[in-house]
Amino acid sequence: LTRINETLSRSKVSLIGISNDLRLKEFLDPRVFSSLSEEEIVFRPYDASELKTILAERAQMAFREGALSDGALSLCAALAAAEHGDARRALDLLRVAGEVAERKGAKVVTEEHVREAEKLIEHNRVVEAVANLTLHSKLVMLSVFHLVRANGYKATTGEIYEVYTELCGELGVTPLTQRRVSALVNELDALGLINAQITSMGRYGRTKKIRLEVTRTLIKEAFSGDSRLGRLIEYEPRCLSQNGRV
Helix, strand or coil: CCHHHHHCCCCCCCCCCEEECCCCCHCCCCHHHHHCCCCCCCCCCHHHHHHHHHHHHHHHHEEEEEEEEEEHHHHHHHHHHCCCCCCCHHHHHHHHHHHHHHHCCCCEEEEHHHHHHHHHHHHHHHHHHHHCCCCCHHHHHHHHHHHHHHHHCEHHHHHHHHHHHHEEEEEECCCCHHHHHHHHHHHHHHHHCCCEEEEEEEHEEEEEEEEEECHHHHHHHHHHHCCCCCHCCCCCCHHHCCCCCC
């Protein structure tokens, strides 16, 4: 396909590739890459001013005149710009803030409504993300939850696997290998539910330290509706008590 123009006489074909991964070119076959004669264009995230302009245009269609304060509009733009510069995020904030104001019977959408909307969106994001996890990913998530509750801050992959295997035993399921669990940790990290960082331990080498990226209260809420795993929230792993962590 990259050489199709060599056989065309009356027309030309241009190829456009769009990716969020800056390493995309590294995965291309060298022969394909050499025939591209590519030009790379990087689209930067929207800044707060640009997002506010986008929101203002949409707000004219969605809100009555005077129903949206300038402060609320600016805050939606600022919050979205600080996170990813994503226009969809800004529009979601504005929409949910309007819904919050409507439920409260307010005549004007204020910054307070935007702050509440931000919390609601985060809550729904976490609950939905946890609900869509596989069984073993949920068990890994619960393992991190128990370790952070016991240790106060971070856990290692070895500690997570120890708790995970015990939770599997409680449910009567066969645990995955430690290598596979480590991969699940990376997947949860990519989802933004946990944070996994490689830490140097000096002469003992390097290890991965894992912490929760969402509050424990939110994790409890996310699992409360799970008939099978909900009871494991209050479970106290024996391996932690034996090691003197709880």
